[in-house]
Amino acid sequence: MPRLPGHPVAGAVEVGTASGGTRQVHLTVSPEESVFAGHYPGFRVFPGVCLLDFVYRGGLAVVPEPERPWRLDAVEKARFFKPVLPGDRLTADLSWQRWEEGWRCAAEVSTAHGTVARIRISLREGRST
Secondary structure (H helix, E strand, O other): OOOOOOOOOOOOOEEOOOEOOEEEEEEEOOOOOHHHOOOOOOOOOOOHHHHHHHHHHHHHHHOOOOOOOEEEEEEEEEEEOOOOOOOOEEEEEEEEEEEOOEEEEEEEEEEOOEEEEEEEEEEEEOOOO
């Protein structure tokens, strides 16, 4: 499974259906992801940084102004509630708020077992370095 340059997760982010003011993205956590090597022996857990990457990549896929180049400005908030395991299907409901520097994206990330994380990131115009 090839990894995108600069991203820890190889799996593809899928865009789901929009409802109300939110957008939805999905990722199935493959047991073959290289991040599981040694994380943790006997109880493989999808790292929190990979959930952040999922929200960032999903946000870029559905940002309200897709014609403009966006980069991650900040992880403003990240709370993790339950472990994500190999084979879990992640769903993130993303809501957007315009701010003077770009966009804020609030994400509630869940699996079939309930909410696993709440994350808020901000995107600023400009190319990633």
